[in-house]
Amino acid sequence: MDVPECNVCHIPLDEEEHQPRHLGCSHDSCTACIKALIKNGSFECPMCRKVIKANTAEDLPINHGVIQVLRLFKSFKVSEREPNEEGSTAITKELCKIHKCIVDKRCITCKVWICVQCKELHIPGIGCEIQAYNEALKEMRKEHKKQVEPTLSSIRNNLQSISSKLSGIESEKKKLEEEIEKLDGLHKDLQKAAEDGTKVLNEIVAATVKADKAITSKEFDESVQTANEWHQFAQVWCKINTDFLPEKNKFDQEGYATMNINGKSTQCKISLGHGNVYFHCFRINGFNINKSMKIYSHEQIKSLLSAARDLVFLDLAICGQVKGRVTIRLRQDLPTYAKNIPLLFTGEKGHALLGLSCVHCLDHNLGISGSITTNINGFKQDSNAGYTVTQGSILARWSGNNIDTFYIHHEQGIQPYMITYEVFGQIETGLDIVKLCKNHTDQREVTVIDCGLVVK
Template sequence: MDNDKPEECKVCFDNFDEALRRPRSLPCGHTFCTVCIVDMIKNSQFTCPNCRADHNTLALTDVTQLPINYGMESFIRRLKGVSLKPAQTKAPTKRPQDGPRGISKKLRSLLQEEMNKVISLITACDEKLSQLGKYGKKVKDLKTGHNLLEDRLNGLLEQNKAAKELVEQEETSVEDMSTEGEEEKQQLQAVLECLDTVNSLQEVGMAIDDADRRSVVTEDWIQKCQEQFPNVNTVHTSVKVQESIRLALDMIPTEAVATAAPLHLGDSASTILEKFDKINTNKLTVDDLGRMRQVLEAGRVYTVHQDQHGLRSSRITTQDGRLYLHTLQSQPAPLHAHTIQFTDVVGTLDCSSTLVFLDLGWAGSTRGRVHIRLSPNTPAGRQFTLLCTGQRGHTYANTNLLKVYDKGGKWERLLGGDYQYNDGEGGASLLPDLQGDYRGSGSAGDVGCYYVDDAQSAQFIIFTRDHRPSGCYSAVFGKVESGLEVVKAAVNHSNIREVTVVDCGVVLTM
């Protein structure tokens, strides 16, 4: 390959420029002009013409995915500058002609400006066509999604239709049986009247025989009603189909989609895909959570939070009819998850009483959930909530328990909560002042700390036995509402430092 002309593309042999034929580098390091690389991509033959390295595995769809070789551009500009300088030893060169056909230098400059504009527009067209191609795929995916939903909706309609037919058949059976029962009742009334009006021994015998025959028929009808109704298959199918469809409909917003407030798409300079991604978000409101039982049970609802700690997310789950907001994690919400702003959810917490939870585990599995009712009017209670939600960047999640005091004795209690070092040396306060009105501990399940002005005041203790408050210096700010048996099982574990707070968070009140 000829390397005497580095300013030249080795495919088309045209010089590189800073407009249409900008130099771009392949992963192998060789450089070619933008036009030739576009042709490679269009022909799906992306092999380096120089070293024959195969780059098809990159699956490139747009030439802008390859970097511009700015070093080559700088070299070309320098090369042009050198070639324009006259030699110092030669006589001054003659002023060049204005060009072919006598076009003046000024007009040529104007032509070059127009050419540059057109080239820029061509590049802009290429970029927009590339965006349209990608957007077209997104639109096609939306259409596919509608087709799949339509199939599922048609499936629901077919189920509803089949269940409705069963119910209609049952309705007909009930009407037929009711008609038969009315006839039986009239026959019995006639028999009763006959029994009441007999005047001879012969009439008595005939009336009794008629009554016996009618009684057998009526008893058969009563037995048939008892055995035939309700039709278990019909009622069960109807109830289940209605429940499934009702749950699906309950997830649809009450307001019409067409009347939703217009969405602001931001800067007009945003690309088509950037604007599409802004529209295509599964954002929720707090009011939506109560209608999304199935989605919550599937673990597909997350809160998102952006602050000085970066973008974080936390799960919202449901269990035993309760909604749980888990601690924030330093990671974005999963793709296709339904999202809601963390601050919107936290804003629903009851200011007078907060229920938090700690999931304790050991030996590689979660052993149980501990619910603790806090008093947010105490600073230590508010701090405990912050460390359960992780909204200040620190969390009790993934910390181990530290120590058991007076194991087996009347003062038995465990220590945990070193979110800093996880060895008992950390756990500094998140709030500037924890002074407040606290009570002393007097019963099993009390949650508190020893000293609110201690360097490790974020560490907590949980008492496991009833005891007298005298001699105990803990500042109580909470009470185990359920799960004390999990705490006691942790205390009895052979090595308390093997017990960890697997997860934590707050219980939402909706």
Template sequence: MDNDKPEECKVCFDNFDEALRRPRSLPCGHTFCTVCIVDMIKNSQFTCPNCRADHNTLAVTDVTQLPINYGMESLIRRLKGVSFKPAQTKAPTKPPQDGPKGISKKFRSLLQEQKNNISSLITACDEKLSQLGKYGKKVKHLKTEHNLLEDRLNGLLEQNKAAKELVEQEETSVEDMSTKGEEGKQQLQAVLECLETVNSAQEVVMAIDDADQRSVVTEDWIQKCQEQFPNVNTVHTSVKVQESIGLALEMIPTEAAATAAPLHLGDSASTIMEKFDEITTNKLTVDDLGRMTEGVKRQVEAGRVYAVHQDQHGLRSSRITTQYGRLYLHTLQSQPAPLHAHTIQFTDFVGALDCSSTLVFLDLGWAGSTRGRVHIRLSPDTPRGRQFTLLCTGQRGHTYANTNFLKVCNKGREGECVVGGDYQYNDGKGGAPLLPDLQGDYRVSGSAGDVGCCYGGDTRGVQFSISTRYRSSWLIEVFGKVESGLEVVKAAVNHSNIREVTVVDCGVVLTI
């Protein structure tokens, strides 16, 4: 090989350039022009022409999978720069011509600008082709996964078909056996009539003989029924196949959810693979919410961000929403997050027993609509405050959501307050505490907006009251204060039937 001309490809002997014949390196380290490498790939002869190293096992399908030798390009540019320098001699030299004769400096500048632009576009094309090559591999992988799923689904269908055939055979056997039983029963009835109408000894002997024969046949039929039914293999196979297919169908989302196009977090400056990773990776972190980029904000506003929790109550999820610059973590619901939701572990927000946030909310509604949101600032150092948070988040399995208000005390007078919180029976007789000891250092007050306890016993320890009017002579132990939305509570008190007022939803305000 001629190593005196590093600027030329050792296959086609054309000079490298920054357009079609960009230098690219093979895994063995030798460099050839892009055109020649494309020919190698097309001809399935991906062997280094220099050292004969076999690269066919790499399964390279696109030239953009091979790196550009930027060092070689830099060397060539330097060599070109040296070759155009005038020789240093004593004789005066003629200044080099600045481009072809007859072309003005302005046009030469325009030509150079266009050359630079085209070179930049070629580089951008290379980068995008490289991204497309990587993305193409991901798409092929997705197709492979769909083929595997299709095979598994076809396997389930074959199992269902086989089980169905077994059931149909069993159905035929039952019908045949039932037909024989009906015939035998009719014959027994005929024998019984004969036994009742015999008039001679000979008839008696014949009737008894016939009865014995019918009895043997019937007893044999009864024994066969006992032995043959139910067919253990048929019933077991049918039940198990139905269970398997049923579980698979439960995981299939509704048509709308399955075909909905998810919003990606990337913007126009993101690469193809960055967008792909953001679409296929549905997990967010608390830090992502804290930074609240435009992409994350769009997801939250579109209702696509959920907290998920797995415990003894099963897989549950809670919505994360935003309103007036605040982030809300809603109470846990006994259902998984939607298919295209971005998820965060619920425990990333909430600890095992209490929540770091002391601001909770109740959404109140009546007459078929939600009327407003009530924000309550709790005392986190009190057991009742922590318990109230647990019932707003639902992490212990119980929640204030879908409970109704129970009664209004002192309506229209000083000390007016509303009572609610019976998560058990929703009639005022329930509401067992979630924490073993609710004793604590509570302040005593009767101010409007105070949230306090109603009962100290074990049976109704989670019921609460919200004061709407002050009364000095009627004081309660307070563990929270309405921070905003007291007007919603007052409107609820004035509703014609307080039992129609419902806590439509509840949760905590996130502070991240």
């Protein structure tokens, strides 16, 4: 309990300058505050604003109830702290609940603390047993200790269990840290092994590529004929596989080419070595692959090429839209034609019928024609004995120059001017495609979008 304070200045009240006085409005204030508030014989209550008439603070009555409380606080006496058995100090002596005096004994029978005046109420030997303060305090301490001992014991056991669990957790943590350290070491070892393996693999690949290039360059440098066979083989190979449409048929000395395979830009390589020709693609749309395609010996290539040079094809289109394929069987008894015409279908000499427009219609009822007007040692005059112009004949006209002009005849019968024409081939399939193209209004829109040798 605290000492009462003034309601205005909150300074502890006393019996001098801060003596408590009634204001007549159920509120109190100290003498010092009242003196400061009085002006012209009156002042307002600081709490309720009621006007209080008074010339001086002494005109107002003293609050004796508060004075008695102040005197009671002054009567409190606290004993000195005395050390107990455990070395701590004794608690402060409390006041008697009846007489408000400091207690000095305890009635064990009534279980209350008593002061000097209470001895008349608690007489030893007549129902009450009196015990000295310190002795009673020790007994009470022992009793309290006995009461709280089970709780303390339970707390100790819980703490011990928690400590044991924490120790186990710490041990598991240490084991996990050791395992993590081992895994980190293993991870580093695997990374190093992977790096070493990659390094070795790159060295092997580099050595292999270097060897391949050396062999390829050597083969090309040794024999131009080998390079020509190689180039021809690429032409034939692309025609054998219907999925392969050559985009560029020019190879460098290392044997690489770019082709359009199923609509994808594909880089291919043809390798020469050990008497064989190896054809494989290694990159599609920028992604590296390794897929071998075919292996041929030089003898097989020569046989394949020689067997393929009497059957050629033309893929015709109108306004860029494919209409179909025309296959043509070439005459082998015309030495010049037999040698030169297949070159125009394969483009081996740099010139081909690919992209050729059928620039005009020789006779709307007879057929269509096209020409290459560059001097490329193409069509030259051969004997035409024993051959007549029939439906599906392929004709060439030689007028003393080296201009290659061919005609596809699709009707029966001939015209007088065709006597000077030479028949160098016959359509085997696709005559209907020729008729369709012939009936188109603008022959310049009829083009050859692909051509080459047919190998079966």
